[in-house]
Amino acid sequence: xxxxxxxxxxxxxxxxxxxxxxxxxxxxxxxxxxxxxxxxxxxxxxxxxxxxxxxxxxxxxxxxxxxxxxxxxxxxxxxxxxxxxxxxxxxxxxxxxxxxxxxxxxxxxxxxxxxxxxxxxxxxxxxxxxxxxxxxxxxxxxxxxxxxxxxxxxxxxxxxxxxxxxxxxxxxxxxxxxxxxxxxxxxxxxxxxxxxxxxxxxxxxxxxxxxxxxxxxxxxxxxxxxxxxxxxxxxxxxxxxxxxxxxxxxxxxxxxxxxxxxxxxxxxxxxxxxxxxxxxxxxxxxxxxxxxxxxxxxxxxxxxxxxxxxxxxxxxxxxxxxxxxxxxxxxxxxxxxxxxxxxxxxxxxxxxxxxxxxxxxxxxxxxxxxxxxxxxxxxxxxxxxxxxxxxxxxxxxxxxxxxxxxxxxxxxxxxxxxxxxxxxxxxxxxxxxxxxxxxxxxxxxxxxxxxxxxxxxxxxxxxxxxxxxxxxxxxxxxxxxxxxxxxxxxxxxxxxxxxxxxxxxxxxxxxxxxxxxx
Ligand SMILES: [Zn+2]
Numbered sequence: 048x049x050x051x052x053x054x055x056x057x058x059x060x061x062x063x064x065x066x067x068x069x070x071x072x073x074x075x076x077x078x079x080x081x082x083x084x085x086x087x088x089x090x091x092x093x094x095x096x097x098x099x100x101x102x103x104x105x106x107x108x109x110x111x112x113x114x115x116x117x118x119x120x121x122x123x124x125x126x127x128x129x130x131x132x133x134x135x136x137x138x139x140x141x142x143x144x145x146x147x148x149x150x151x152x153x154x155x156x157x158x159x160x161x162x163x164x165x166x167x168x169x170x171x172x173x174x175x176x177x178x179x180x181x182x183x184x185x186x187x188x189x190x191x192x193x194x195x196x197x198x199x200x201x202x203x204x205x206x207x208x209x210x211x212x213x214x215x216x217x218x219x220x221x222x223x224x225x226x227x228x229x230x231x232x233x234x235x236x237x238x239x240x241x242x243x244x245x246x247x248x249x250x251x252x253x254x255x256x257x258x259x260x261x262x263x264x265x266x267x268x269x270x271x272x273x274x275x276x277x278x279x280x281x282x283x284x285x286x287x288x289x290x291x292x293x294x295x296x297x298x299x300x301x302x303x304x305x306x307x308x309x310x311x312x313x314x315x316x317x318x319x320x321x322x323x324x325x326x327x328x329x330x331x332x333x334x335x336x337x338x339x340x341x342x343x344x345x346x347x348x349x350x351x352x353x354x355x356x357x358x359x360x361x362x363x364x365x366x367x368x369x370x371x372x373x374x375x376x377x378x379x380x381x382x383x384x385x386x387x388x389x390x391x392x393x394x395x396x397x398x399x400x401x402x403x404x405x406x407x408x409x410x411x412x413x414x415x416x417x418x419x420x421x422x423x424x425x426x427x428x429x430x431x432x433x434x435x436x437x438x439x440x441x442x443x444x445x446x447x448x449x450x451x452x453x454x455x456x457x458x459x460x461x462x463x464x465x466x467x468x469x470x471x472x473x474x475x476x477x478x479x480x481x482x483x484x485x486x487x488x489x490x491x492x493x494x495x496x497x498x499x500x501x502x503x504x505x506x507x508x509x510x511x512x513x514x515x516x517x518x519x520x521x522x523x524x525x526x527x528x529x530x531x532x533x534x535x536x537x538x539x540x541x542x543x544x545x546x547x548x549x550x551x552x553x554x555x556x557x558x559x560x561x562x563x564x565x
Pocket of ligand 1: 234235246247248249302303304305306307308
């Protein structure tokens with residue numbers, strides 16, 4: 048193929064009102080929103096050469112193979128989307144990466160048309176825990192009860208191997224609150240109360256994550272692992288949120304457990320000053336949300352607290368360093384067991400919204416212990432999340448300006464060019480967003496071994512049924528944008544059991560148009 052041909056098929060990932068999906072154009076018309084006029088939505092024409100044989104991964108749970116048949120599902124994935132890697136939901140207590148469609152959302156056009164029956168319980172290790180790996184930790188794994196004795200990895204490995212499809216064990220930092228003795232491992236809030244997540248700085252938790260990955264890599268002939276944590280520390284949780292429009296309760300943010308306190312001390316952080324700073328920030332957040340307008344403004348008084356209590360930032364850095372130390376430990380352990388295994392991370396979507404989280408998440412540094420990064424670029428859900436994020440900070444750090452202006456400031460800071468506040472949940476973010484975020488990640492890790500495999504949004508359940516949904520033209524454009532941005536693979540997200548087949552096929556169409564698959 049000539050360079051000219053490559054350039055031709057890499058252009059034209061446009062975004063039109065027609066591509067928004069059924070019903071959305073009417074809602075936009077009701078809002079007075081017409082087709083987007085600015086050119087920002089179009090990824091610039093690039094001369095990027097698509098990689099040969101990139102990873103085309105999909106996140107999927109055992110339930111889909113049980114409901115639809117292993118061979119049949121693999122046929123669909125290969126034929127429609129050229130899938131060559133399965134990211135099997137292997138450990139979680141959440142419903143985002145395992146289980147059928149999330150309750151209340153429409154069923155896709157395949158699989159059993161029933162919501163999950165949780166009467167047997169839900170969550171845990173969807174493979175088989177081998178207890179010899181957990182001798183050094185008091186936190187023990189539970190076999191997920193959802194599908195009886197089914198082992199999600201054993202279920203797919205033979206059939207996948209036969210077809211040359213890779214298998215990754217995909218686990219996330221989501222714990223249940225009903226696990227025996229879990230309170231010993233949980234994070235603590237500013238007032239010493241337990242919250243439902245577990246603390247990286249608790250030695251048993253750290254050893255648990257290592258044991259879980261060791262179990263996966265020694266017990267199964269898998270090709271790699273992916274782990275992810277969708278959390279930041281107490282500081283950001285106080286005044287902003289990607290998931291709660293009204294923000295979090297600032298008195299319930301974490302972690303202030305004995306282990307975090309000891310680690311802070313060992314870093315020379317004055318723990319009492321840190322607590323005093325968080326109490327000041329809590330008061331400020333509560334006053335801002337109650338509608339108070341500080342005489343010197345929201346932004347200035349926010350900074351006044353930071354200057355007075357720099358321990359706030361040191362505490363946040365401690366948290367993020369602890370997350371990254373977990374990455375590093377898992378990476379080193381896994382590579383020492385099997386150097387050919389591919390080890391990487393699901394990088395939380397907050398990277399696209401929170402400048403504070405982006406500052407704390409230096410991909411260049413992560414590249415030292417990452418074979419790949421699944422950078423989350425969920426475009427459709429991203430519209431709702433951007434709207435949620437900017438709402439959550441509109442009465443705290445950005446309280447000095449109208450919300451639309453705060454959004455424009457946000458776009459400038461984050462190098463995005465997207466729709467206005469009222470439209471976002473009804474339109475999602477554009478393929479240009481996927482392109483920009485992929486390109487940024489690729490440039491961040493340039494010169495390292497780390498590959499960027501963007502996490503592509505295909506029918507991720509949006510928060511409200513009125514909000515935008517994935518549609519084939521947009522999925523097609525976003526698939527291309529992953530490679531236009533220099534991605535070396537992609538991970539179709541969030542789980543097959545919520546995806547419509549036409550949208551899955553749009554991934555394959557884009558890959559064929561780009562001559563990535565035959
Ligand atoms: Zn802690």
